[in-house]
Amino acid sequence: MHNSVIPLGEAVIRVALSSEDKDSIYAIMRVGEVDLAVVFVYEFPRPSPHVLNIGKTIETHLKMGTPVVVKALKKGFEKIETIEFLRRLRTKEIVAGDVYIEDHLRYMEDVARETGTRLIEPLWSEDLEELLYKEIGNNIKPLLIGTVNKLEKWLGIEIRRDNVVTFAKYCKSVGIDPLGERGEYHTSSHKPVTQR
């Protein structure tokens, strides 16, 4: 529904909204290239795992060849500040890694409408477990950097080809969606490094 191809040579500012989690990284990989990754930092009573991990987030995007900017959003003004920021960047397209949460999609559609941009959601409607396997199959190595209590034993562990099935089974056994779309876990998805 949202993924379409931009003709080569057309000047666009394609912005990926990313927290360096496995889904946003895979969304970037799916669309091929983005001009800029934007990391929005939200205010929480406690620092979110993604704030703790901001250094790795910047590093990962730069290694993917994607410039990255970080923007802190004030509590209560998140949407308006997101819109203003994307306008200032003269964004033409937004890439996001939502999969099934309708509220998230509607929020992104509002942002796209307000900014006059096209929304690209390349992962939307994918089968959750299949998507997890595809991500791992594409050499994304998500490391769990924050989890709900039920997944505590997986904290600090990298999901790889050799443990992804066990992980997915474990998630299902404790009643958690294996993709963690509702924030059941957060990942850092550093890409494989080319040895220098």
Next chain:
Amino acid sequence: MSYINLSSCDCIALSAGIDTSLIAIIAKLSGLRIRGLYTFFKDGIPRDLVYVNYLSKVLNIPVTFIPIDLEYVKNVLRDVYSCIDGKAYHELCIELRNDVVFYTTLMKAKEFGCKCIYTGSGGDELFAGYSFMLWLHENEIEVYREKWGISGRYPELEIANCLDIKAVAPYLSKKVQEIALQIPAKCLRGECFEGKRILRNIINKFGYEFVGERIKAPAEAGAGTDSICITP
């Protein structure tokens, strides 16, 4: 490696930065059973937390996470200051917000009965880890390394002395210093102007790129105390 084998410490002040990660990896390769200690400011943003968690899991090192708050910092600040004997090297509050982290880690190590504890002291000086070193001319880096890598001041070692716990700094061993200083400065700086390239490559070779490629976080940022600035 031989130095780490010889000292055989059972504890490590683990920040999971480049220096302590490599020590932890070598200690594990040497078959040592070590315990990690990581102190962090719970009201700050402790950037090392994610990496410490990771290293603990992949190396199977039990880590004790020691959260501290502002009240605690205020309470121990005078003791920390007396330990370093007023020899603040940087601006006082910047030094103390680092020192309070080591003080806490070392106190806890003593409480645990650690035989000795590894620290990453000297890694930044010898292998060009400080961000300001990355912009220096190669000759200037060499001068800095020789001066500070050999005879630098390491408050964490002063604090260990003060608390009467044995801290072992492998990077400050004579053999490591000699080898390190033979490595040309150009080999220490990566193509993205990151420091300690040679140590990073070793870590990557063992398969731990997540720490091997991490962006430099000064000690106070790693522990999250960079958001405070108080003096006794």
